[in-house]
Amino acid sequence: MTHIANTPEPPYYAVIFTSIRTDGDTGYGVMAERMVELASQQPGFLGLESVRDGIGVTVSYWESLEAIKRWKANVEHREAQRLGRSDWYTAYKVRIARVERDYGL
């Protein structure tokens, strides 16, 4: 991602996913790209910002908690989550937050 997500007026929701990778790729790169593609096709998806350098911070934006719940339950995404826990991350944190205000330049 090399641009700022073009989100609508708040309120909307953010999923802040912070992670530390294990060594080696072991299928991670392909799956990470696929998950961005798949997320962006979900109902209620509003945008995504993702950067990794040492730690990774990925913020995805959603219309509602329901949309986030559906995305978490997506079958292909569940398999990625499983591999994330077993193979790709030494640690991660997911934070679900309600965006109340935004401004910018």
Added chain:
Amino acid sequence: MTHIANTPEPPYYAVIFTSIRTDGDTGYGVMAERMVELASQQPGFLGLESVRDGIGVTVSYWESLEAIKRWKANVEHREAQRLGRSDWYTAYKVRIARVERDYGL
């Protein structure tokens, strides 16, 4: 930052700052480090995660909206914000969000 912020049980607040830098340093690196140091000394500061690679995503965590407001009004931070608008960023977005739930590995 190379670790995941050790935040308390929700609810708490997140400031998601996504930005695109101008070319050249022009004092940015020193100020960015100083702002992390200064933020971490503020009352109500809970932690910070920051990554830049093309775009930058910095998420800082706070106890309350009041703590965020005080940080925004900090004199030294205001000067950094001014230089950010004039010199360091071609674009940025600030999103203020209430973290309602979190989980991790």
